[in-house]
Structures are given as structure tokens and as C-alpha cells.
Amino acid sequence: MASEIFGTAGIAIVLTLVGLVIGYGILKVTNAGE
Structure with missing residues (x-):
């Protein structure tokens, strides 16, 4: 059971x-585009 919770x-x-990584990447691409 503990393994399932983990x-x-x-x-x-x-x-x-x-x-977070995808969001950060989108922000970087958006900023670079502008």
C-alpha cells in the first residue's frame, strides 16, 4: 500500500x-519571439 501511495x-x-518545464520553455520562446 505504501508503494502505491509513493x-x-x-x-x-x-x-x-x-x-513547469513546458511553461518555462513557452515563456522563453514567447520572449525570444518578441
């Missing part, structure tokens, strides 16, 4: 990090 938390953390 797995879910790990997925949430990974998705959050991926979202």
Missing part, C-alpha cells in the same frame, strides 16, 4: 515538474 505522489511530482 507511486501516486511520484507521478504527481513528475507531472508538476514537466508542466
Whole structure:
């Protein structure tokens, strides 16, 4: 059960990090475009 909770938390953390990276990349591209 502990592994399932850890797995879910790990997925949430990974998705959050991926979202931040994508958002940062979009901002960089937008700023570079302007």
C-alpha cells in the first residue's frame, strides 16, 4: 500500500515538474519571439 501511495505522489511530482518545464520553455520562446 505504501508503494502505491509513493507511486501516486511520484507521478504527481513528475507531472508538476514537466508542466513547469513546458511553461518555462513557452515563456522563453514567447520572449525570444518578441
